[in-house]
Amino acid sequence: MASNPKMASNLKVASNAKTASRPKPASSPKPASSPKAASNPVRWFEIYVQDMKRARAFYESVFKRKIEKLPNPAKPELDYWTFPSMIMDQPGTSGALVKMDGVPSGGNSTIIYFACEDCAVEAARAVKAGGKMHMEKTSIGEYGAIALVYDTEGNMIGLHSMS
Numbered sequence: 001m002a003s004n005p006k007m008a009s010n011l012k013v014a015s016n017a018k019t020a021s022r023p024k025p026a027s028s029p030k031p032a033s034s035p036k037a038a039s040n041p042v043r044w045f046e047i048y049v050q051d052m053k054r055a056r057a058f059y060e061s062v063f064k065r066k067i068e069k070l071p072n073p074a075k076p077e078l079d080y081w082t083f084p085s086m087i088m089d090q091p092g093t094s095g096a097l098v099k100m101d102g103v104p105s106g107g108n109s110t111i112i113y114f115a116c117e118d119c120a121v122e123a124a125r126a127v128k129a130g131g132k133m134h135m136e137k138t139s140i141g142e143y144g145a146i147a148l149v150y151d152t153e154g155n156m157i158g159l160h161s162m163s
Helices: 005-021 052-063 119-128
Strands: 044-048 069-070 078-080 094-099 113-117 131-139 145-150 157-161
Touching: 052 078, 052 094, 052 119, 119 131, 119 145, 119 157
Parallel strands: 044 094, 113 157
Antiparallel strands: 069 078, 078 094, 131 145, 145 157
């Protein structure tokens, strides 16, 4: 994301000039499995936890969605709970809370951003559900706003909204 306003403006003009001469894409999207078709390069994420019951309660409370058990007959000792809907051949991203022996939670250097209507709402829910605020809702200019919170397992997650 360009922090120089002039540079950002030039990028918009260049982008508009490129797209104006292109034909419109076909109305039926290609499957996400084709690298050229995926507009979102993130396919899957895993958030490692130590206390699955506590972690599930946190994420279900913050995002007001049920997290579903993902059976793994090949390795039943792995405890996976997915964010619905896990459809691997469709655009978008899915992922899971994972409890795995020898893999600690927290302290990682990757932040996953969850889409929100208003990231301040989910940030407040995170604190109410036992998480901790790292950064309250902050504008990132024309790209919307973000908030950063820690879940109950010590993982930092990002919340993003356009409002």
